[in-house]
Amino acid sequence: MNEDRATSPPGAPVLSVRGLSVLAKQKKLLDNVSLDFAPSSLTAVIGPSGCGKTTFVRTLNRMVELTPGLRVKGEVQYVGQNIYGAGVNPVLVRRRIGMVFQRPTVFPMSVFENAAFGLRLIHESDDEVDKAVEEALERAGLWSEVKDELNRSALSLSGGQQQRLCIARALAVRPRVLLLDEPTSALDPAATQRVEATMQTLKREIVLVLVTHNVGQAARVSDRVAFLHSGHLIEVGETAEILERPRDPLTQEFITGRFS
Amino acid sequence: MATPTVSKSILDSDNIRYDASARTRWRLGFDRVIGWLLPLLFVVAIAPILSLVYYISARAIPSLSWQVITSTSPYQTDAMGVPIIGTFELMLLATSIAVLLGLFGGIATAEFLSERTAGWVRMSANLLVGTPSVIVGYFGYFTFVIFFGWSLSLLAGTITLAFFMTPYVFRTADLAFTSVPSHIREAALGSGARPYQYILRVGTPIAFPQILTGIFLAMAIGVGETAPIVLTTAGGKIPPQTLFSPVSWMSSLIWQNFAQAPSTGLPTIAFQAAFLLLVVVVSLNVVVRIISSRYRRRLEGLYA
Numbered sequence: 001m002n003e004d005r006a007t008s009p010p011g012a013p014v015l016s017v018r019g020l021s022v023l024a025k026q027k028k029l030l031d032n033v034s035l036d037f038a039p040s041s042l043t044a045v046i047g048p049s050g051c052g053k054t055t056f057v058r059t060l061n062r063m064v065e066l067t068p069g070l071r072v073k074g075e076v077q078y079v080g081q082n083i084y085g086a087g088v089n090p091v092l093v094r095r096r097i098g099m100v101f102q103r104p105t106v107f108p109m110s111v112f113e114n115a116a117f118g119l120r121l122i123h124e125s126d127d128e129v130d131k132a133v134e135e136a137l138e139r140a141g142l143w144s145e146v147k148d149e150l151n152r153s154a155l156s157l158s159g160g161q162q163q164r165l166c167i168a169r170a171l172a173v174r175p176r177v178l179l180l181d182e183p184t185s186a187l188d189p190a191a192t193q194r195v196e197a198t199m200q201t202l203k204r205e206i207v208l209v210l211v212t213h214n215v216g217q218a219a220r221v222s223d224r225v226a227f228l229h230s231g232h233l234i235e236v237g238e239t240a241e242i243l244e245r246p247r248d249p250l251t252q253e254f255i256t257g258r259f260s
Numbered sequence: 261m262a263t264p265t266v267s268k269s270i271l272d273s274d275n276i277r278y279d280a281s282a283r284t285r286w287r288l289g290f291d292r293v294i295g296w297l298l299p300l301l302f303v304v305a306i307a308p309i310l311s312l313v314y315y316i317s318a319r320a321i322p323s324l325s326w327q328v329i330t331s332t333s334p335y336q337t338d339a340m341g342v343p344i345i346g347t348f349e350l351m352l353l354a355t356s357i358a359v360l361l362g363l364f365g366g367i368a369t370a371e372f373l374s375e376r377t378a379g380w381v382r383m384s385a386n387l388l389v390g391t392p393s394v395i396v397g398y399f400g401y402f403t404f405v406i407f408f409g410w411s412l413s414l415l416a417g418t419i420t421l422a423f424f425m426t427p428y429v430f431r432t433a434d435l436a437f438t439s440v441p442s443h444i445r446e447a448a449l450g451s452g453a454r455p456y457q458y459i460l461r462v463g464t465p466i467a468f469p470q471i472l473t474g475i476f477l478a479m480a481i482g483v484g485e486t487a488p489i490v491l492t493t494a495g496g497k498i499p500p501q502t503l504f505s506p507v508s509w510m511s512s513l514i515w516q517n518f519a520q521a522p523s524t525g526l527p528t529i530a531f532q533a534a535f536l537l538l539v540v541v542v543s544l545n546v547v548v549r550i551i552s553s554r555y556r557r558r559l560e561g562l563y564a
Contacts, residue, residue: 096276
């Protein structure tokens with residue numbers, strides 16, 4: 001470990017969202033959301049389509065700024081530093097807070113180069129890259145499947161393998177937070193199961209934030225569920241608590257499938 | 261693999277500020293240099309255009325009047341009503357032909373022809389775009405004026421200009437139809453649409469803005485062309501009466517004035533013609549911008 005590693009009391013939140021609002025031209029996409037993310041946890045963000053779940057995770061690593069016309073108000077603290085504060089480099093933010101998207105986004109390169117992509121941007125030495133790629137593929141649960149074909153084109157992998165490769169690519173720069181935006185919505189049940197298993201291992205190591213519209217998935221992998229509805233954080237709590245005894249009628253309606 | 265085995269400061273640093281490391285600082289400095297260099301290069305790039313616009317406007321605007329633009333008196337040398345009418349007619353006819361050919365050609369290569377044949381057609385179109393306009397003019401002269409015996413006429417000019425404009429329409433139409441997202445195309449064909457029904461009901465609405473852009477682009481390029489017209493139809497003193505009458509053309513007005521008196525400099529009328537052409541070309545480009553930005557917003561959801 002080195003001195004740059006932020007020191008915070010054990011159990012203190014890695015990410016802490018304070019009064020976060022996102023404003024489009026005429027609409028509030030997120031309205032005054034506050035939420036903490038403790039180390040080694042998996043929080044599922046659920047809610048109907050258009051409720052702002054994707055916008056929410058995209059504010060957590062400043063990806064939201066890539067959409068023109070949106071304004072962000074409030075704070076997101078990463079180990080005590082506001083990522084929207086003055087002098088903060090969004091590139092470094094995204095190295096610490098990685099992201100995986102709905103559809104697999106492998107680049108047209110070999111499996112190895114895909115996993116090494118982030119490291120190459122930082123000019124790591126070849127030895128370092130070799131080690132880090134193996135480690136990342138291992139953590140993403142893909143190593144045993146691809147270790148003999150690292151030079152194969154990543155595009156020839158199956159959808160589920162591609163998605164785990166994207167997770168490996170995000171993990172290779174060793175982020176402390178990984179945002180997953182409906183990572184299994186384009187995958188078949190078997191591939192979904194693999195990705196879910198990967199998430200379950202990973203949540204012991206880093207902070208995972210999972211956006212999903214699938215209540216079953218939230219029940220299977222998450223420790224905690226946050227329910228969003230039209231930009232408002234309606235309630236948040238232990239997974240079993242929220243899914244079995246929701247306090248708010250909106251949550252109740254959503255998880256019993258009365259609207260999606 | 262619970263604990264990472266590699267330990268490297270830059271990866272594990274939680275410092276997310278710009279001054280996190282010497283390397284970030286160096287990159288930031290580089291970023292700043294580029295940030296200055298780009299506007300500088302921008303100025304270098306647009307300076308010639310601005311000076312050209314100024315050069316022409318300064319000589320054209322002071323004496324430009326409604327009478328100069330509208331007078332169609334046949335022997336007046338300081339009015340351009342006749343070339344304006346000629347240009348309008350020629351453009352209208354040539355654009356119609358170019359749109360018809362280009363559109364059908366683009367649909368054919370995008371939807372119906374085999375990859376091999378389509379490849380040949382695309383290559384020919386690209387070749388035609390790359391052909392110097394003088395060559396197209398000579399081709400028109402020998403084929404239509406001499407061989408078909410149409411003399412210097414509206415018809416010969418129209419077809420030659422259409423030759424010049426068609427590949428521009430074709431290329432955008434081809435691109436527009438091939439870039440309709442394949443899942444949309446398959447959804448249409450999968451719900452039992454015949455190919456032509458897919459093209460009319462689904463493909464065209466999606467490809468339309470891009471095609472329209474291509475048409476206006478072809479017009480902007482065509483209206484400024486001189487050689488194909490000078491060689492196939494020129495010197496009409498009155499607006500054309502039939503398809504076989506000669507036509508007067510805006511940019512050939514400039515050319516003829518230069519050819520008659522290359523050393524004494526261009527008369528004001530040439531600058532006025534140049535100025536009007538400039539206005540037309542700029543307007544066409546602005547229209548293209550407006551259309552494509554308006555439609556792009558409407559179609560955004562398709563590509564999600």
